Each structure stands twice: as C-alpha cells, then as structure tokens.
Amino acid sequence: MTLKPLSLLFLSLVILTSTIPEEAVSQVHGIVILVSDNEADLTLAEKVAEILNAELVVTPWGLYSESVVDDILEKDPSFVMIIGGPKAVVPEYEKFLENLGIPKTRIWGETRVETSRAVVQYLLKDYPSIFKRANIVIIHGWDLPAIVKAKQMKYSIPIFVSQNVTDIPTIPSNKTIIIESPYSMAIMVRFRKYLQNVTYIKAEITPAIANEAIERAEIIIKRAEKMLEEPSPKLPSSISLLDQAKRLLEMAKLKFESDNYQEAYILSLRAKLLAEKAIVLSQMSPKAPGIEIQIELRMLQIVASRLEKLGYDVSEVKALLNKAQEALKAGKISETIQYMNKAKEKLREIRTHQWRRRR
DSSP states (O other), X not given: OOOOOOOHHHHHHHHHHHTOOGGGGGGSSOEEEEEESOHHHHHHHHHHHHHHTOEEEEEOTTOOOHHHHHHHHHHOOSEEEEESOTTTSOTHHHHHHHHHTOOEEEEOOXXXXXXHHHHHHHHHHHOGGGGGTOEEEEEETTOHHHHHHHHTSTTEEEEEEOTTOOOOOOOOOSEEEEEEOTTTHHHHGGGGGTOOXXXXXXXXXXXXXXXXXXXXXXXXXXXXXXXXXXXXXXXXXXXXXXXXXXXXXXHHHHHHHTTOHHHHHHHHHHHHHHHHHHHHHHHHSOOOTTHHHHHHHHHHHHHHXXXXXXXOOOHHHHHHHHHHHHHHHTTOHHHHHHHHHHHHHHHHHXXXXXXXXXX
C-alpha cells in the first residue's frame, strides 16, 4: 500500500510537535507511543513513556488490529511516536494516522539493536537533560532474563546490543548498568574492556523465564497460523518456517519438563524467530484484488464511528463512506477511492479543528 504524503499543514504540525522543548513535555496533551509486543521494543517504549509521561498503545507484532486503532482514538492523541520498524508496527497504522491528520514520527532501525540506538539519538536531540536522571542499561537484545530485569528498573533507558556490536553511544547518563545472563555473558564481556564506573547485574534463566519464553513463542506461532489460514496465496517457505517453529517449540517443552531450562529457553527463542519470519513472508504473498481498499475503508469507518462517540458530527463522512462501500460492492474501484479521499479530507478538517481547540 502506497502512503500519500501529509499536507503541508500536517507536516508543520509534525515539526512543531516532534520538537517540543523537554521542559514542556508534561504540558503537552496526548503524546502516545505506539509499539509492538516484541519484548525488546515494548520494554524500550515503556521506559520512554515513563520518562516522557506518554501513554502507551501496544499492537500485536506484525499485525494490524482494529482494536488498536480504537485504543489510539480513545486516547485522542495530539502526537504519536511509533517505536519499531514496519515489520513490527505495520504501515497500515501510519496510513490511519495520516487519514485522520494526527502528527506522527516513526523511530526505528533494521533490528531491535538499531531501533534502541535510534530512540536514544532521538532523545539526546530533543530531550537531552533526561539523561541526567536516567540510567543507561546495556542488554543483549535477545536476552529475555536481562530484558525482564530492565523492565523493573525506574527511569532506565535500555540500549540493546548483539554479537555484532562492539561499542555503545557516549551518553552523559546518571549511571550505566550492564545486565547479563548465561545466555549473553560471552557477548557482554567485551564491554568490560572500556566502560568504567559500571554496575553489573546478573540475570538467571529461571523456570519462570523459560516458561515465559515458551509462552511468547506459542503466541507468535498462533498468529502465524492464523495468518496462513487466510484465503490468499501463500509462499511455501512461510509454511515450512512455521512447521520448523512448531517442532522447536515442542522440543523446548520437553526440555522444560526435564528441568533443562536454559535449553528450553534457547529453543523457544529460535521457534519465536522462525514464526516471526513466517508472518513477514505471509504478508509478502500476493493479496486478492481490492483487499487493501477494503482494509482502508474499514479503518475509516472505525475512525468515523469513534469520533461520533466522542461527540463530533461525522454525518458527511459516514455518507461518503456509505457511497464508497456501495461503489466497492459494484466493483467500481476508482469511484470507491474518490469517495474515500473525500471522506479523508472531512476527517482531517475535524481533527484540525480539534487540535486548534487544544492550543
């Protein structure tokens, strides 16, 4: 789906909002952080939300959810910060925000490691003084025990690393902490060579951690299964990846039952990663004609209904969307798009009026 650029008005709103002085953060109404339920991105987003006094909306990794759209609308944001790449937080959400004229920015990298660095750079640029009271926590990006420890720390910003990372950004933080578990110890030892005044925390792969890893893998596998059940062409490789993920998960459960928690944990991680790849590949499969238009039309209908519940007059919008629905049923795609574009213009007018009232 090709995303159309925002109008100059909404570009100006993005610029105004994304450069809000840090001392005014608490005075800004409705900053929302949108993130996937990937354990690394979610932990990062939770810590940023805590420091910036923002609200959090969580979407299933790699999926578009109508309930998430409704959650964003209920929070009535003035600005949405998306943490994570388009594989994690799918582009349909950006389309939704643009349709409604809600300023947004996406902060991300190709991996969770690069995403955490991008977020830190964003904070250093726009809110540098927060690091005077925040701790920096260095963690291997796929080390669930360490991530769980980091979630429990107040005013801490995680920086994720991997076996390919040899350094971290120089940050004038209050305190630097390294969290490591048996899973990541060999990788984390390299940072001892040049980091000074660092606190080290050990995290263990406990039965609870191994069980959580198994449960996370199960969730992603079920999502992949659901996506592959949809009536559209599937790439054989996505089905093969899902089968491999299921086998690894069963092996993980057997290891867990035999009290081999570290092996159960590692197998669960591998199963989860394979299931995520299956989800990504399933999204690359050819879609039936008109399916993207149906998704966007449904999205606009949800937006209109939600605004109506909030007390806005959306009668013109609903009338246009009804005409779009009728045109789509008749197979008149170009006419459908015309009605939808007119509906978007009306929705943006409503949002612009609402944003101005807040100032």
